[in-house]
Amino acid sequence: MVNQQFTFAVHILTALAFAEETMDSQELATSVNTNPVVIRRLLLGLRRARLVETYTGKHGGTKLSKKPGEISLLAVYDAVQARPVIAINERKAFKHCRVSCNMREIMSGVAAGAEDAVRKHLRGITLQQLMRKVRRAG
Amino acid sequence: MVNQQFTFAVHILTALAFAEETMDSQELATSVNTNPVVIRRLLLGLRRARLVETYTGKHGGTKLSKKPGEISLLAVYDAVQARPVIAINERKAFKHCRVSCNMREIMSGVAAGAEDAVRKHLRGITLQQLMRKVRRAG
C-alpha cells in the first residue's frame, strides 16, 4: 500500500483553510473519505508542527494556526515525516567488491539530491494557491 | 518495506560498468547481497529499456549495451518503473464538499511537479559519474 499521509494532510488543511470555524475529525474524515481516527492521528503531527490548533471537549475541533498564505506544502511534508523518495540499500557490502563497498554512500548522495528537488518544489506552493485552484474549479 | 529496485538497479549497472566481460546473476547478487532471481527480475526491465544485453546458456550473463556516459539515472528510473513520489488519494470524493471534489486534480498537479523535479535531478547523473566516485573513494 502506498503512503497517503501527505495527500490526506494537504486535503485536511485545505478544508480547514476554507472553514470559518473549527472542524471536528468526523467532518474532516467525511471529506477525505476515511475514518476519524486516521484524521486525528494525522492532526497530531500537524499540531506538533504548529500548523493547526486543536481543542478537546464539547464543541472541540481543529483550526489552522496560520494564514493559508503562510503554510507551504513543504511544511506539511515535514510535518508528516514522509518516507524517503529514494530508498537506499542498507544491507552490508560485499567487501571484495569496490562498487558494493561504495554504493551506500553514493546512493545517499543521489537520494539527498532527489529529496532536495522535491522539497524545493513543495516550498513554492502554499495553501492559499490551492484555495485559488479550488475556487477557480468551482 | 521500501521499494529498493532503483537502488539495486543502479548498483547492478555500476558493477557492470566496471566489468570487462559479462557478469552472471550470481555475481551481481553477491555484490548487492541478495538473491540471483531478484537480480534476474530486475535485469528484465533493464533489458526492455535497452540498457543491458543478456545472454542465456553456458557462459551466459549480462553486459551494458551502452557506454556508462550514455546511461543516465533517469533512464534507470524509468526502466524500473518506480512508484510515484507522492501518492494521491484515489477514493471517491464527498460530493457536498468542494475541496473534496477538487482535491484529486490538485494533488495530481503537485505530484507531477514533484515527479518532474526528481526526474530533472536524475537526468543530470550518469553511470560514468558514479564510476568516478567509486574510483576516487578507492
Added chain:
DNA sequence: TTGAAGTGTAACGAACACAATTACAGTTCC
C-alpha cells in the same frame, strides 16, 4: 453535577507490497 460531544491514544486486524526462495523449463557451449 451530570450527560453529551468532542479529542488522544492504544490495540488489533485486514489488505497489500516487496523481497527471498524454490522449482523447473529453456538455451547454449563444450
Added chain:
DNA sequence: GGAACTGTAATTGTGTTCGTTACACTTCAA
C-alpha cells in the same frame, strides 16, 4: 549429452498502511 547459465511462475515471510474498536480524558451546558 551434460554443465552452466537465464527466464519465469509460485509460494512464503515480513513489514507497512489504513481501518476499526475501545476507552480514558476534557469541555461545555443544562
